[in-house]
Amino acid sequence: NVTDTGKIEAGARLKYISDIKGGSVNCDLSIMPFTQYGIVEIKSVTDAKNAKVNVLNGIKEGEPSYQWKLGSWNRGRGYPKLCTFYQDRFVVAATDSKPNYIWFSRTGDYPNFGVEKVGGTITDDSAITLPVINRKMYEIRHLVPANDLIVLTSGNEWIVDGSKTITPTNCYLKTQTQRGALKCEPQFIGNRCVFVQERGGTVRDMGYSYESDNYTGQDLTLFVKTLVKGHVAVTSAYAQDPDSIIYYVRDDGQLNCLTYIPEQKVYGWSHFVTNGKYRYVESVAEGEQDTIYFVVDRVINNKSVKCIERSIPLYTEDNSDVFLDCYVKVANSIKTDYINAPHLVGQMVDIVVDGQQMPSRVVPPTGVIKLDSKANVITVGLPYTTKIKIPSVEQQINDGTLQCRLVTITRVALRLYRSYGGSVGRTFEDADDLIMKPKTLFTGDTAIVLPKIATSVNTNTEICIKHSKPFPFNLLAVTREVEIGGGFPNVHGM
Structure with missing residues (x-):
């Protein structure tokens, strides 16, 4: 007896050759169950059981079928809101009708979400549909x-x-923690995922x-609940260099920033x-560091405008660089005595000329600020x-802790790097200015003596530092x- 198996194309002819000279020969042909899959587009619905379609691929026209199923994505059911790549597959998730589903494309064939069978068995590179099911x-x-x-x-x-x-x-799902994530984009830093919790x-x-052989983490806002409550x-963005900072834009147009260096346990x-509202933030790699861009809503000349603003590097060897919001800068080899700032019409602005701060002014309706002297x-x-x-x-002191004891701060020393300006005090209102040489960035230690007054003896040893000048600090x-x-x-009362 001879047995053979194989796959043939439709309409193929079979030819048998036998060396048997006498007697009878039996030839049995059998086929495995097979279903042809294809994709069609519904043109119109005839009645509850019939519809006319356009055949897109895979099946023959003119042959009716009762075996059909609507696709996971369409205008009625919605399209995936999320996408990424993982293990050479294109991964999408979360439609309107199936917000808890994940779809994996075929391996290396990103637009293809089809399934292939060989001998009735689904191949390893076929697409995958994975529901995330819990209580x-x-x-x-x-x-x-x-x-x-x-x-x-x-x-x-x-x-x-x-x-x-x-x-x-x-393809297995494993639950890790029960917190829940907000729609604000998470950041993957080092080997840790930082995300905003759904509530609070x-x-x-x-x-x-x-x-624990599990994914776990900690609350990074434990001591700053007033910033997030x-x-x-x-929206969020992460600037890895130079300082590893995550920027979070709040719904009220303000900005929270997290310096996150987990290997040093720095948070x-x-x-x-x-003077406006932050609406969006993005990080762009530029040269040796990441630069932060903001979209800011501002009111300029009684009109609401959106400004795209780029943050400049914090560390620079150029002393003429200043730190101002929404600024404009002119640098020429030929001296000039004016600058155009039409985007700041009606605003009180700071002016820095060749590294020296000038008196503040209101930008006139023309947008041109005329200076008293020329500068580069x-x-x-x-x-x-x-x-x-x-x-x-x-x-710790001999009879306990320093907390709730009467103390007074007499002197404060600051260690600064390439800085100019600043003031120090027990409160922001009574802060004393630091003394520095004009037009020179200071590096080193500087001390300031705080005056002893009746209210300076209390249980509070907080120090307030303020900096209002348009220079580095x-x-x-x-x-x-x-x-x-x-x-x-x-x-009290005793």
Whole structure:
């Protein structure tokens, strides 16, 4: 007996040749069950059971079929909102009708989401459809490719296990944490994913932990709840160099910034407010560092305008560089005595001429600012004030802690790098100016004596530092000299 199997094209002819000279020969032909798949477009619906279609590919025209299914994506069901690449597959997720579904393309064939069978078995490179199912149906918010594919939903966090090559028979979801992510874009920094939590505005990170064999993380806003409570982060951007900062634009047009260096366990927050509203932020790699661009809503000459503003490097050898919002700069070898700033009409602006600050002015309706003398470099922009409050010190003393003890701060020393200007005090209102040489950026330690007054003896050892000049101010360290009174303040009502 002879047995053979194979695949033939439709309409093929078979020819049998036998060396048997006598008797009878039986030839049995059998075929495996087969279904031809194709794609059609519905033209019109005849009735509840019939429709006319245009054949796009895969099947023969004119042959009716009762075996059909609507595609996952169309105008009625919606199209995927998210996309990324993972293990040489194009990955999309979250339609209007299936917000908890993920679709993987065929391996290396990104537009192809079809399935291929050989001998009745689905091939390993076929497309994959993966529903994210839990006790509640949460919407998929983000796909973050890493060693595993991190899936952030509105109620929890998952991973698609990437320890092995994913196939239709080897594609597993594993739930990790139950936090939920906001629509604000997450950032993947080093080997950790930083995202904004669905509720409360909390910013969290997550990464693999060998101790728990799971993804875990921490609340990065634990000590700055006043910055995030009651506000929603709408967009974010990450500048890796020079300082590893994540920028978050809030729904009220203000900006929160997180300095995030996990390998050094450094997490520091700052808050930006401008003469307008921040609407969008993006990071662009330029040369040896990342540059931040903002879209800012401003009111100029009684008209609302959108400005695209680029942040300049914080560290520069050019002393003529200044720090102003929405500024314009003219630098020529030939001296001039005017500058055009039509985008700042009606605004009170700071003016810096050849590295020297001039009196502030209001930009006239013509947009042209006339100077008293000619200069090579002229810069005009909106001023802003930088403030930092250093928390009270803590120290163990003979009879307990320094907290709630009567103390007074007598001197404060600042370590600065290429800085000019600034003031220091117990409060921002009574801060004293630092003394520096004009037109010279200072590097080193400078000290200031705080006056002793009746109200200076209390339980508060905070230090307030303010900088309003349009020049660099790089603060490296703060040292305080504290005199301890020893006792507790009087108890009111006793």
